[in-house]
Amino acid sequence: xxxxxxxxxxxxHLRGEIAPASRSDIDAHLTGxxxxxxxxxxxxxxxxxxxxxxxxxxxxxxxxxxxALLEAYRQGMNQAKRDASTRVTLRAWLACLWxxxxxxxxxxxxxxxxxGLLVGPALVQDRRSHxxxxxxxxxxxxxxxxxxxxxxxxxxxxxxxxxxxxxxxRGVEWSYRLAQPGEQVLSALLRALDSxxxxxxxxxxxxxxHQFGTDGTxxxxxxxxxxxxxxxxxxxxxxxxxxxxxxxxxVPVLKELSQRPDLDPTVRARAEWGLQRLG
Numbered sequence: 001x002x003x004x005x006x007x008x009x010x011x012x013h014l015r016g017e018i019a020p021a022s023r024s025d026i027d028a029h030l031t032g033x034x035x036x037x038x039x040x041x042x043x044x045x046x047x048x049x050x051x052x053x054x055x056x057x058x059x060x061x062x063x064x065x066x067x068a069l070l071e072a073y074r075q076g077m078n079q080a081k082r083d084a085s086t087r088v089t090l091r092a093w094l095a096c097l098w099x100x101x102x103x104x105x106x107x108x109x110x111x112x113x114x115x116g117l118l119v120g121p122a123l124v125q126d127r128r129s130h131x132x133x134x135x136x137x138x139x140x141x142x143x144x145x146x147x148x149x150x151x152x153x154x155x156x157x158x159x160x161x162x163x164x165x166x167x168x169x170r171g172v173e174w175s176y177r178l179a180q181p182g183e184q185v186l187s188a189l190l191r192a193l194d195s196x197x198x199x200x201x202x203x204x205x206x207x208x209x210h211q212f213g214t215d216g217t218x219x220x221x222x223x224x225x226x227x228x229x230x231x232x233x234x235x236x237x238x239x240x241x242x243x244x245x246x247x248x249x250x251v252p253v254l255k256e257l258s259q260r261p262d263l264d265p266t267v268r269a270r271a272e273w274g275l276q277r278l279g
Contacts, residue, residue: 001025006036010043152177153185160188165198172204176211186212190221199231206237213245220249227253232264239267239274251278 006029012018013026030037152174159171172192175185186209193205212218222245226238235257242250257263257271 001029003029003033003036006030006033007039010040013040149178149180153182156181156185157188160192165196165201168192168196168198168201169204172201172208175208181212183217186215186218186221190218190225193221193225193234194228199233202231202234203237206234206241210241210244213241219245219247223247223250223253226250227256232267235264235267236270239270243274243277246278248278251275254278 006026009018009022009026013023018026030040156171156174156178159167159174162168162171172189175181175189178185181189189205189209193202193209196202196205209218209222213222222238222242226235226242229235229238239250239254254271254274258268258275260268263271
């Protein structure tokens with residue numbers, strides 16, 4: 001059993017619903033794998049904290065609505081499975097969203113729990129008529145989308161603050177999943193562009209900010225960063241991006257760069273090219 005196979009069994013292991021043979025395989029794997037032992041220990045601690053939370057007492061109407069939504073979800077999944085060309089398994093979908101760091105897993109679990117408390121009241125049927133209100137369903141779905149968006153922002157910000165460069169790169173990648181990143185995420189990406197010690201993270205931040213290039217704050221941040229950057233690779237990509245965005249405000253910065261004798265010759269030539277393109 002490898003690490004991936006063992007981690008797939010952790011949820012059943014925590015619930016005590018794992019077969020004896022699988023438990024023996026996991027125990028044998030844990031004996032020789034310290035990383036999986038640490039992850040299981042973290043998950044166990046998180047499981048205990050979640051178990052200590054006070055139980056909510058949903059109303060019967062909420063339970064009925066939940067089961068109706070669950071049944072609709074099951075029907076949708078069955079239809080998706082019948083279409084082999086577009087079938088996506090629930091496990092694969094969750095694997096894309098769920099980070100492997102225990103700290104982030106705990107943060108997401110808390111956010112989802114809070115989301116349930118916020119959305120729950122919106123799903124309760126009217127006590128007088130007990131009729132299905134389509135407008136209420138739309139509002140509830142809207143709230144769910146907002147909570148999922150908030151969760152994605154939380155994961156993005158958390159990853160961008162990690163010590164590992166690979167984790168920060170994953171944080172930049174998560175920003176692509178945000179249609180509306182908000183001021184906090186944009187500020188975090190601009191900070192990564194300005195001061196991240198890893199050049200790869202800064203280059204990834206340039207690419208990520210491209211999708212938000214219509215935002216005035218982003219454009220100003222790109223200009224400030226170009227003037228302060230010391231990495232020729234990052235300078236080169238910033239010039240390309242500003243020219244693609246047709247940012248006329250970059251002309252003074254490009255002129256200053258083209259006249260700097262200490263600048264990398266390739267970057268200086270690119271600055272001159274940018275001035276020609278922006279006219």
